[in-house]
Amino acid sequence: MHTTISLIPLQDDDREQFIRDNQDAFNYGAMEEFDLHDNHIEKGGEIISQATIEESIDNGIAYRIMMDGHPVGGLILKIEGDHGELEILFVSPHAHSKGIGYAAWCAVEKLYPQVKVWQTVTPYFEKRNIHFYVNRCGFHIVEFYNDHHPDPHDNDASQDEQFPDGMFRFEKHIP
Template sequence: MNVTLEPLKPENREQFIKDNQEAFNYGAMVEFGMRDNHFEEDNQIISREIIEMSIDGGEAYRIMVDGNPEGGLILRVEGDKGDLDILFTSPRIHSKGVGYAAWCEVEKLHPDPNEPKEEARDLDDQFPEGMFRFEKKIK
């Protein structure tokens, strides 16, 4: 499985939003079950407005798996701080390591400039149990 990130193209924006909403709805309703009926808008767990604000204020990428769009993520980098606004994968590929692989690609996009290349760690060695936190400090 080859996972890469591709910058979101304007012509793919609408599909990105729909895929994001589908993934969040699946996660909330199917994976976790209905706990309450709180939706942001029109039976959507995450509103179009929130997604669009995130896209407009950050760096949006499609998560590509073997050349096919299977998710997306949005980063917000301001000065020396970077945040992950949104990360989603298609319900078809949940629990297959795609989110982790996408995060590894984010690390390649925004490496720590203070870490010498010869001392860079392999992320699989860094998180041998498959657990990690979404935290990145860019200096």
């Protein structure tokens, strides 16, 4: 299935809705897996806190994923030379399984052809994300952060506390 989407830079007047949409999408994934909110919730009752999303927006490049003129998701990137980090990618739960995430990822790669190594992480329980990154987008699992192997870049250890059972780190190398 081919889905036509566009990536539009996040506008200031859409910031709060972007954050709410992001939280809804991440909460939906946790609810699907665990049927209730457990210890994966940050302060404020969210899988991903407003402060975490705001920090990503402020220190990265945020886009709205649009389909037929309507927002259906979003993503946040960090680009440093030929290295890119996909900090956040979300698709609204009502728009799942329509090829939106994959089309958005293809658009990212076209938008940043100078990036030769992409990186992202996802919690161990996000089977849908793991499938998406590995089987759809061509990423490889390169590391598993857990109690015995903490993320060396996680300065405040919040991910270790929030996801004590682990986070997968993925890379995609583009020739």
